[in-house]
Amino acid sequence: MTRRRQALTAWLFLTPAVLFFALLFFLPIGNQLLTGLYDSDGVSFVGLGNFSRAFGDPEVLHSFLITLAYAAGTLVVGTAVGLGLAVILNQALPGRTLFRSVLLIPYLTSVSIVGLLWRNILDPQVGILNRLLEAIGLPGQTWLSTHPLATIVGITVWSGAGYTMVLFLAGLQGIPSLYYEAARIDGAGPWRRFFAITIPLLAPTTLFVSIIGLISTLQQFALPYIVTGGGPGNATSLYAHRLFIVAFNDNDFGYASALSVLLLLVVLVLSLAQLRIGDRANA
Amino acid sequence: MPSFNRRSFLQLGLGATVLGAVGTACSPATPAAKKQDARTFTIYWNAGHGYQAYKEVIDQFGKDHDLQMNWQKFQWPDLTTKLTADFRSGNVPDLVEEVSAGTGTQYGLAGNVLALDDFAAGDKEFGFPGDYLDQAVVARQYEGKTYSIPLHLTANGLLFYNKGMLSAAGFDKPPTNWEEFLEIAKATTKDKVSGCALNSDPSYAAPYYNQQSVDFSNAGAKQFMMPADGALKALQWMQDLIFTHKVSPAPVATTDYSGPQKLFSAKRAAMFVSGPWDIGPIRQGSPDIDLGVAVPLTGAVQSAAMAGSGLMIPAKAKDPKLSWELITKLAAVKVELAATKEAGMSMPRKSWAADPAVAADPSLATIAKSLAVVAKQDIALSASGKAAQINELWKKAYQQMIIQHAPVEQTLADFRKQAGAAL
Numbered sequence: 001m002t003r004r005r006q007a008l009t010a011w012l013f014l015t016p017a018v019l020f021f022a023l024l025f026f027l028p029i030g031n032q033l034l035t036g037l038y039d040s041d042g043v044s045f046v047g048l049g050n051f052s053r054a055f056g057d058p059e060v061l062h063s064f065l066i067t068l069a070y071a072a073g074t075l076v077v078g079t080a081v082g083l084g085l086a087v088i089l090n091q092a093l094p095g096r097t098l099f100r101s102v103l104l105i106p107y108l109t110s111v112s113i114v115g116l117l118w119r120n121i122l123d124p125q126v127g128i129l130n131r132l133l134e135a136i137g138l139p140g141q142t143w144l145s146t147h148p149l150a151t152i153v154g155i156t157v158w159s160g161a162g163y164t165m166v167l168f169l170a171g172l173q174g175i176p177s178l179y180y181e182a183a184r185i186d187g188a189g190p191w192r193r194f195f196a197i198t199i200p201l202l203a204p205t206t207l208f209v210s211i212i213g214l215i216s217t218l219q220q221f222a223l224p225y226i227v228t229g230g231g232p233g234n235a236t237s238l239y240a241h242r243l244f245i246v247a248f249n250d251n252d253f254g255y256a257s258a259l260s261v262l263l264l265l266v267v268l269v270l271s272l273a274q275l276r277i278g279d280r281a282n283a
Numbered sequence: 284m285p286s287f288n289r290r291s292f293l294q295l296g297l298g299a300t301v302l303g304a305v306g307t308a309c310s311p312a313t314p315a316a317k318k319q320d321a322r323t324f325t326i327y328w329n330a331g332h333g334y335q336a337y338k339e340v341i342d343q344f345g346k347d348h349d350l351q352m353n354w355q356k357f358q359w360p361d362l363t364t365k366l367t368a369d370f371r372s373g374n375v376p377d378l379v380e381e382v383s384a385g386t387g388t389q390y391g392l393a394g395n396v397l398a399l400d401d402f403a404a405g406d407k408e409f410g411f412p413g414d415y416l417d418q419a420v421v422a423r424q425y426e427g428k429t430y431s432i433p434l435h436l437t438a439n440g441l442l443f444y445n446k447g448m449l450s451a452a453g454f455d456k457p458p459t460n461w462e463e464f465l466e467i468a469k470a471t472t473k474d475k476v477s478g479c480a481l482n483s484d485p486s487y488a489a490p491y492y493n494q495q496s497v498d499f500s501n502a503g504a505k506q507f508m509m510p511a512d513g514a515l516k517a518l519q520w521m522q523d524l525i526f527t528h529k530v531s532p533a534p535v536a537t538t539d540y541s542g543p544q545k546l547f548s549a550k551r552a553a554m555f556v557s558g559p560w561d562i563g564p565i566r567q568g569s570p571d572i573d574l575g576v577a578v579p580l581t582g583a584v585q586s587a588a589m590a591g592s593g594l595m596i597p598a599k600a601k602d603p604k605l606s607w608e609l610i611t612k613l614a615a616v617k618v619e620l621a622a623t624k625e626a627g628m629s630m631p632r633k634s635w636a637a638d639p640a641v642a643a644d645p646s647l648a649t650i651a652k653s654l655a656v657v658a659k660q661d662i663a664l665s666a667s668g669k670a671a672q673i674n675e676l677w678k679k680a681y682q683q684m685i686i687q688h689a690p691v692e693q694t695l696a697d698f699r700k701q702a703g704a705a706l
Contacts, residue, residue: 123535125545125546125549125551126549145533145535228536229537229538231678231679231686232686233682233683233689235687236536247367249672251367253371
């Protein structure tokens with residue numbers, strides 16, 4: 001077979017995937033970029049005006065900062081919880097398969113249901129949590145009013161802990177038991193083994209978890225929309241929620257498109273930075 | 284003659300599949316699909332207004348015209364989002380329930396919904412605008428054009444109270460002014476019961492500031508929440524109900540505006556301020572509550588906020604005449620009366636108000652009295668196209684004051700500044 005025929009065959013097999021990505025990903029992204037160069041009327045060309053406007057918009061800056069705080073909180077707590085659960089359920093405990101399955105249920109549940117569930121649980125007046133707290137003599141909570149962002153972080157961690165646990169479990173099971181046995185013979189205790197063997201050898205998994213987590217948290221929209229509507233005030237109006245308000249409430253699709261392109265750039269930069277840091281650590 | 288082996292057939296097959304898939308995706312709709320689409324009549328409706336009375340009309344309309352009726356119901360924010368996306372794409376429904384007076388004007392001035400005056404003028408039997416209460420009509424008009432037909436007309440500002448709780452606290456009548464309201468709220472607050480319950484939805488603040496003669500906006504003068512001293516008094520009083528007098532729980536920020544009604548239905552609040560849409564859920568959900576509905580309170584003046592949805596026809600609707608015909612059927616007085624009987628909803632027609640069944644109903648009589656004191660709306664704000672943006676700013680300010688205990692005077696000043704800039 002000639003090289004030309006080989007290339008043709010390869011292109012034929014690649015064409016569906018190329019078309020799929022071109023039509024459903026790159027074309028909309030290009031369209032988004034183009035829309036971002038126009039005013040809210042969709043006719044007046046404003047160049048990079050919408051992009052520069054974002055840097056002076058206090059609402060956008062606020063939403064960006066709280067999104068970073070939300071992402072950091074979710075990544076740190078979520079990774080710690082997922083890793084902790086994985087380490088526990090990697091032991092030969094009775095019923096561990098059942099626990100693993102149960103812990104994965106929140107991740108498999110629709111975000112709408114998770115949001116509505118927690119909104120009802122946390123409602124200070126009619127929610128079940130305060131009924132339980134009252135029943136055991138503790139004061140009721142008003143977290144959705146007093147600590148709304150931390151509450152959203154908590155719900156996200158609860159929802160995603162099972163998935164993180166599964167990833168870490170896979171990583172843990174890839175670590176040869178030989179290392180632990182050798183360390184035990186050398187007199188290393190459980191903490192020493194955890195920090196000297198488990199954590200370093202889980203670095204690729206941790207990197208994957210943090211990149212996936214970062215991308216999903218920076219794009220988070222549904223939970224604050226359902227649980228708090230972005231409130232109280234704008235305390236949980238994350239970047240994607242702000243973008244939604246600009247598009248569908250303010251009807252300014254040009255500016256919203258520019259904001260979404262900026263988000264894409266931020267996600268790209270942070271993900272690449274994480275990859276480089278991970279590569280250096282692994283090297 | 285070319286030779287065909289198994290690999291060649293595979294390549295050809297794959298190529299044909301790809302070309303077929305792309306061709307299908309890029310081709311225009313088939314005539315059969317277009318025909319099917321033409322026979323489907325799509326309506327966007329509020330989820331809380333899916334009354335049987337309307338369902339019967341819509342079903343019959345479908346049968347009469349051999350149409351597949353696609354009656355889609357949404358919460359208001361979701362309806363607004365979907366409609367905005369539809370207007371952008373050009374793929375619009377045939378009839379839409381309008382969230383509130385003025386929304387249609389905003390869409391109409393942007394060319395997204397039709398002015399309905401010509402339809403109404405050609406349909407004298409329908410009785411628009413002659414048979415409609417003025418305030419419902421005027422709020423939907425701009426520069427001589429009417430962009431929606433009123434469907435419901437209600438007042439936000441009715442006082443809901445639990446007669447049993449008030450009686451147990453020694454009150455045999457509901458409060459009529461702010462001083463009495465506070466006195467009764469204090470007297471009925473005990474254990475797990477709050478004297479009253481405020482709403483996290485900012486539109487529920489309107490009766491309070493209207494009762495201090497405050498206008499939300501004067502778009503022409505780029506002014507908001509003026510006069511300032513009245514606005515300060517109203518919002519400070521609301522904040523004090525929660526944080527100083529502790530007669531109301533701080534509401535929770537959600538997209539759900541039924542929090543106070545749920546508290547009231549659970550017998551955890553003795554009073555709240557709302558509109559007729561909460562009568563049905565309370566009567567159905569808690570029939571053991573002896574529900575009282577009273578006219579709006581008097582602050583500096585007695586006042587309520589106008590509420591109530593309308594009907595509008597998207598400019599790109601397939602057959603606007605057909606859409607208009609359905610409007611005339613849905614807004615007919617006999618359908619209005621049926622919806623009132625079913626859900627207690629109040630309506631905008633004069634002939635509805637004059638009906639003996641309406642006149643004899645004490646709750647509806649209260650609503651009618653409340654409609655007489657509704658505050659005027661700023662039509663210019665809707666016409667500016669910035670109403671939704673400014674309402675979002677107000678939502679932020681209101682929740683900061685009522686939920687997060689932000690200083691009222693400073694928050695109001697910030698809101699005025701931001702709203703003025705947005706306009």
